Amino acid sequence: MQAGNVHYRRSVDLPETIAIFPLTGALLLPGGQLPLNIFEPRYLEMFDDALSGDRLIGIIQPRLDHAGKTEKRAVDSLSGVGCMGRITSFSETGDGRYIVSLTGVCRFRLDDEMRTRKAYRSAHVTPFLNDLSDDSEAGSVDRRGLIESFKAYLEANELDADWDSVERASDSTLVNCLSMISPFGPAEKQALLEAPDLKSRAETLIAITEFALANDGDDVPSTIQ
Known part of the structure; x- marks a missing residue:
């Protein structure tokens, strides 16, 4: 690293x-x-x-x-x-x-x-x-599922992202950066931090995002830094 x-x-x-x-x-x-x-x-x-x-x-x-x-x-x-x-x-x-x-x-x-x-x-x-270890789990992440769920979440909340940069990012950069910019609460942030590996973190982020979508994105800020 x-x-x-x-x-x-x-x-x-x-x-x-x-x-x-x-x-x-x-x-x-x-x-x-x-x-x-x-x-x-x-x-x-x-x-x-x-x-x-x-x-x-x-x-x-x-x-x-x-x-x-x-x-x-x-x-x-x-x-x-x-x-x-x-x-x-x-x-x-x-x-x-x-x-x-x-x-x-x-x-x-x-x-x-x-x-x-x-x-x-x-x-x-x-x-x-x-x-x-840099990118030690490259290829193990459901990259497409992660991008699609996060894009749906942003669209539902009228937010946007630099998708060209997202598509070019490595798996580890993609998962960790999306986790860090995600507008979720302290409990969700801690769950993402404590995920045992990159694959688990991606799966956790997808699950949190889909849960937020199912709940209409309550208590979500209007912008993502």
Whole structure:
């Protein structure tokens, strides 16, 4: 897996501990791009530290049954699986914010949270090493079924996409990018993240999309970023 200028191929290329950024509704997958607008002091500190180190940040959702509750610095307040991302784009706005882009490297399982003096959270993690193999499951995805179901969903909600780019994308890029831009909720995003392999993720996305179509696309935003 390549992210920016760095190749990640083996477990030794990845850290055993990582700063974690809890973010509801966010989905980062290997090879995907996640733009972020950073303004809270603790996360500005996190990105300062990451930029001076390995440039890796762990994106993870709070546990769904903790939504709306006061944040606890405890591992049981977070979902069990997140995704490491490398900072591949960074700019300062002049008003105290950072505009950054993370490129997904691999998913990780959250083991236990570390006690530190930092304002942000860090944890011991176990990387999903299979994510480091590029296009290892090419040809296993129901590509046509995925495109047709997603196109039907977009048309039903008067949305559009760059279909020329979609058709040219590799299987892994197609599945992961459609999963990331899909306008579904935190539970669906977590299900897509935790799918065991690319084929399962594609099948999960098709099922979620068809369910949304059957329910007339309730609670769907009017645009896709």
